Amino acid sequence: MDQHTEHNSQESPDQPHLLAQRDGIKRPPLVLNKRTMGWISSYVSTIVESKTPLWWYISIAITSPIALLTPLLICYLVSTGVGVWGNNSPVAWAWDITNFVFWIGIGHAGTLISAILFLTRQKWRTSINRAAEAMTLFAVVCAGIYPLFHVGRVWKVYFLAPVPNSNAIWQNFRSPLLWDVFAVSTYFTVSILFWYTGLIPDLATIRDRCTTKIKKFFYGILALGWRGGNRQWRHYEMAYLLLAGLSTPLVLSVHSVVSFDFATSVIPGWHATIFPPYFVAGAIFGGFAMVLTIMLPARAIYPQLHDMITPMHIDKMCKVILLTGSIVGYAYLMELFMAWYGANPYERAAFWYRAFGPYWWAYWSMMFCNVISPQVFWFPWCRKNIFVVFIICMFVNAGMWFERFVIIATTLARDFLPSSWGMFHPTWVDIFTFIGTFGIFTTLFLLFVRFLPMICMFEVKAVLPEANPHYGEDH
Amino acid sequence: MNSHSDNNDKRPITHDGPASKSQESTAHSGVPLSNCFFDYKHVGGRFFGLVSISIISLLGCIALGMNNPKQFAFSWLFAFTFFLTICIGSLFWILVHHGIDVEWSVGVRRQMENVATLFPVLSLFFIPLIFVAPLLWKWMVIPHGSSHALLEKAAYLNLPFFWMRAAFYFLFFSLASLWLRKLSVAQDNDGDPKYTVMAREITFASLPFFGVCLTFAAVDWLMGLDFKWVSTMWGVYIFAGSALSSLCVILLIITALRSVGYLEGIVSERHYALIGQLMTAFTVFWAYIGFDQYMLIWYANIPEETTYFLRRNTESWCILNIILVLGHFLVPFILLLFRNPKKRPAYLCGIACWILLMHLLDIYIVVLPMIHPAGFHPSFLDLLSLIAIGTALAAVFLKRLGDVPLWPLRDPRLKDSIHIVV
Numbered sequence: 035m036d037q038h039t040e041h042n043s044q045e046s047p048d049q050p051h052l053l054a055q056r057d058g059i060k061r062p063p064l065v066l067n068k069r070t071m072g073w074i075s076s077y078v079s080t081i082v083e084s085k086t087p088l089w090w091y092i093s094i095a096i097t098s099p100i101a102l103l104t105p106l107l108i109c110y111l112v113s114t115g116v117g118v119w120g121n122n123s124p125v126a127w128a129w130d131i132t133n134f135v136f137w138i139g140i141g142h143a144g145t146l147i148s149a150i151l152f153l154t155r156q157k158w159r160t161s162i163n164r165a166a167e168a169m170t171l172f173a174v175v176c177a178g179i180y181p182l183f184h185v186g187r188v189w190k191v192y193f194l195a196p197v198p199n200s201n202a203i204w205q206n207f208r209s210p211l212l213w214d215v216f217a218v219s220t221y222f223t224v225s226i227l228f229w230y231t232g233l234i235p236d237l238a239t240i241r242d243r244c245t246t247k248i249k250k251f252f253y254g255i256l257a258l259g260w261r262g263g264n265r266q267w268r269h270y271e272m273a274y275l276l277l278a279g280l281s282t283p284l285v286l287s288v289h290s291v292v293s294f295d296f297a298t299s300v301i302p303g304w305h306a307t308i309f310p311p312y313f314v315a316g317a318i319f320g321g322f323a324m325v326l327t328i329m330l331p332a333r334a335i336y337p338q339l340h341d342m343i344t345p346m347h348i349d350k351m352c353k354v355i356l357l358t359g360s361i362v363g364y365a366y367l368m369e370l371f372m373a374w375y376g377a378n379p380y381e382r383a384a385f386w387y388r389a390f391g392p393y394w395w396a397y398w399s400m401m402f403c404n405v406i407s408p409q410v411f412w413f414p415w416c417r418k419n420i421f422v423v424f425i426i427c428m429f430v431n432a433g434m435w436f437e438r439f440v441i442i443a444t445t446l447a448r449d450f451l452p453s454s455w456g457m458f459h460p461t462w463v464d465i466f467t468f469i470g471t472f473g474i475f476t477t478l479f480l481l482f483v484r485f486l487p488m489i490c491m492f493e494v495k496a497v498l499p500e501a502n503p504h505y506g507e508d509h
Numbered sequence: 510m511n512s513h514s515d516n517n518d519k520r521p522i523t524h525d526g527p528a529s530k531s532q533e534s535t536a537h538s539g540v541p542l543s544n545c546f547f548d549y550k551h552v553g554g555r556f557f558g559l560v561s562i563s564i565i566s567l568l569g570c571i572a573l574g575m576n577n578p579k580q581f582a583f584s585w586l587f588a589f590t591f592f593l594t595i596c597i598g599s600l601f602w603i604l605v606h607h608g609i610d611v612e613w614s615v616g617v618r619r620q621m622e623n624v625a626t627l628f629p630v631l632s633l634f635f636i637p638l639i640f641v642a643p644l645l646w647k648w649m650v651i652p653h654g655s656s657h658a659l660l661e662k663a664a665y666l667n668l669p670f671f672w673m674r675a676a677f678y679f680l681f682f683s684l685a686s687l688w689l690r691k692l693s694v695a696q697d698n699d700g701d702p703k704y705t706v707m708a709r710e711i712t713f714a715s716l717p718f719f720g721v722c723l724t725f726a727a728v729d730w731l732m733g734l735d736f737k738w739v740s741t742m743w744g745v746y747i748f749a750g751s752a753l754s755s756l757c758v759i760l761l762i763i764t765a766l767r768s769v770g771y772l773e774g775i776v777s778e779r780h781y782a783l784i785g786q787l788m789t790a791f792t793v794f795w796a797y798i799g800f801d802q803y804m805l806i807w808y809a810n811i812p813e814e815t816t817y818f819l820r821r822n823t824e825s826w827c828i829l830n831i832i833l834v835l836g837h838f839l840v841p842f843i844l845l846l847f848r849n850p851k852k853r854p855a856y857l858c859g860i861a862c863w864i865l866l867m868h869l870l871d872i873y874i875v876v877l878p879m880i881h882p883a884g885f886h887p888s889f890l891d892l893l894s895l896i897a898i899g900t901a902l903a904a905v906f907l908k909r910l911g912d913v914p915l916w917p918l919r920d921p922r923l924k925d926s927i928h929i930v931v
Binding site: 059153155283286290294297298299300305306307308309310311360364365368369372374375376377378412 | 657658661662665702705706713716717720724728739740741742743744745786793797798801802804805806808809810811813921922930931
């Protein structure tokens with residue numbers, strides 16, 4: 035076949051347009067520069083094994099104090115009362131729920147990449163899934179903080195669990211807020227299991243390469259006695275497949291249930307039947323943007339990652355962002371159209387105030403960031419240019435926050451009765467608690483990069499051409 | 510990987526061309542070219558049978574419709590919508606194929622194209638609806654100003670705009686599907702990859718229009734049956750049913766072709782497994798969308814919204830609705846979970862037929878309760894309309910089946926599709 039190709043290209047060297055079209059047909063390799071299996075293991079492990087680099091110390095010195103803001107302010111909140119947040123009547127859900135939905139949305143991409151792309155046999159997922167999954171867990175950690183403390187009396191939070199207590203209080207199982215507790219905690223548990231299961235063979239690789247006894251002991255415990263035997267691999271593959279199957283409905287359910295928090299109500303602007311798929315699409319959209327936001331710097335710091343996280347990977351992720359951004363745009367426009375078409379004056383007013391009321395800037399920021407800005411990804415050169423990709427991802431990150439703010443705060447600010455109208459103004463506690471969650475997120479991610487293999491080595495090896503049983507055969 | 514290089518076999522494909530040179534072609538490109546044209550001997554007299562059944566049913570519809578034009582209008586809309594969703598779904602799968610550069614579906618793509626290009630014929634069956642439109646869509650006959658709700662949405666719900674939209678939907682669906690098929694057929698002759706690239710570009714340009722046309726066709730023709738009712742999910746709901754049912758139709762077509770000896774070496778059990786997986790996914794997707802729409806309306810319990818489900822959850826319609834939940838979701842979902850049986854064409858075809866039956870019920874429950882609020886009231890016209898449109902489309906499909914090869918002969922991804930690993 036190779037001879038055949040040569041013959042063919044000799045035949046038409048004077049037809050560059052044909053070659054260009056073939057570029058559109060040719061599948062780029064998943065790992066560039068013909069890297070070998072040995073190179074992949076040693077390079078990825080070296081990131082963990084080598085001396086801690088200076089940039090890491092500097093970064094964590096910046097992010098960890100920021101991360102401390104959140105627990106400190108939470109202590110202030112608990113000791114003083116929820117009044118230190120800007121929540122008021124009518125805007126009883128404000129930045130807390132906005133930030134919760136923002137983070138939980140980001141926590142979707144990892145499991146989507148790992149589970150759904152695994153089930154659909156998308157081999158390009160292998161070099162980004164580990165980091166994306168880790169990011170998912172960290173985002174869910176950040177998300178969980180908000181509803182936990184939004185309950186007001188956090189020491190009574192166990193009331194959310196269906197444990198009968200002496201007061202004979204039983205949870206309201208008909209409330210989507212309770213479903214949320216179950217959905218998010220199940221998602222977090224299964225995501226951790228899924229992530230950890232995928233880590234085991236790589237942890238064993240690190241263990242086997244360790245030079246000091248302490249490290250060997252530590253990674254040995256984490257590797258759970260993995261020896262890489264045939265039987266272990268068989269069990270591993272089955273466990274991974276089952277966990278992928280279990281995670282897939284969970285990815286969809288978490289944000290659907292989050293959307294139920296709003297859509298089951300009768301609040302104009304919240305009650306829309308399209309909310310569940312629209313929220314899921316939005317979550318994937320925001321999640322992929324965040325994956326790129328953290329992977330692009332990681333790729334810049336470790337230049338050889340370019341061979342595994344190739345321009346093709348970035349291109350594909352940009353396409354997912356374009357697709358999900360357009361689905362989100364469809365949902366925005368559908369909501370607008372149906373609000374008008376439904377001819378319900380309250381519904382119409384809700385959307386009018388969103389676009390032209392006091393929060394118009396949030397609405398149009400959302401529209402610009404989420405619907406218009408990703409459209410540049412129609413152009414291949416935009417998907418190839420790392421700076422453009424990074425800037426658009428920043429827009430998307432901001433846009434997805436604005437989306438939740440628009441849905442929550444702007445809707446509540448305009449109540450049914452004009453006499454109940456109000457505005458939301460964040461307090462300094464609101465602002466710094468939110469900034470603190472970014473600190474928590476980046477700190478956890480820095481720890482992950484330092485101590486765990488950020489690329490799934492054995493899966494990347496499995497998509498190398500050499501891993502094909504028919505590699506080198508001429509048929 | 511280097512499959513594009515296999516396309517320098519530039520012999521034009523004719524009805525007897527590749528068949529006579531099949532040995533050489535196979536050896537040259539590694540992809541079988543033999544037996545790629547459908548032979549009409551398999552159809553034989555059945556073609557005229559289909560045409561005559563269609564004409565008789567059509568006459569029957571007219572005769573019965575004269576007595577009961579309202580029943581005719583709804584029955585016809587029901588039958589028309591069923592086939593519309595199948596054609597829309599087929600176009601969707603073609604767009605997916607080109608849009609995300611799928612490998613596995615190359616071998617079955619031609620049949621998707623054959624189904625999707627039935628749009629021009631299908632648009633002819635929309636014509637009867639023009640005559641009975643006021644019976645279907647009440648807002649057309651409400652005197653101006655007598656309904657406040659209608660007055661509020663008159664900018665959208667007015668006759669000229671309504672018909673213009675309908676024309677646009679058909680124009681778009683027909684042009685997009687015909688164009689994509691034309692490129693695909695053109696590639697059969699020289700295997701030039703430029704056609705693949707062009708099809709991809711057309712797909713990208715079509716996708717926004719596809720979303721708009723599908724959504725607003727569903728809004729105009731189905732949601733518009735009760736002009737006061739709205740659901741933002743409606744377009745997605747109709748889309749979910751379309752994608753699933755068209756997949757079933759494609760599956761049945763390729764199985765039928767295989768049973769008479771075609772697509773040998775092109776479509777294997779691996780492709781069945783993949784179609785089975787997509788059927789599982791879309792069975793769940795349909796249920797997800799349907800459940801969300803139902804649950805949110807039930808939960809909020811707003812009188813303007815609950816009208817839709819009240820009508821369909823009372824009287825004997827309730828029984829049909831329960832059958833829909835069990836039959837459209839639970840039964841196929843459980844059956845499709847098994848991994849190995851999905852590779853068996855017979856097993857999968859049985860499920861596909863069942864899903865199509867349930868899709869029929871789905872559309873029935875959308876349309877017919879509007880004239881029979883007192884309960885399920887089957888009419889002979891329902892069946893006749895279905896037969897009239899179905900047999901006519903089947904006849905056109907069969908007539909055009911032999912015009913072009915049964916699979917994209919020189920698609921650059923054909924070889925990858927044949928050797929796909931599941």
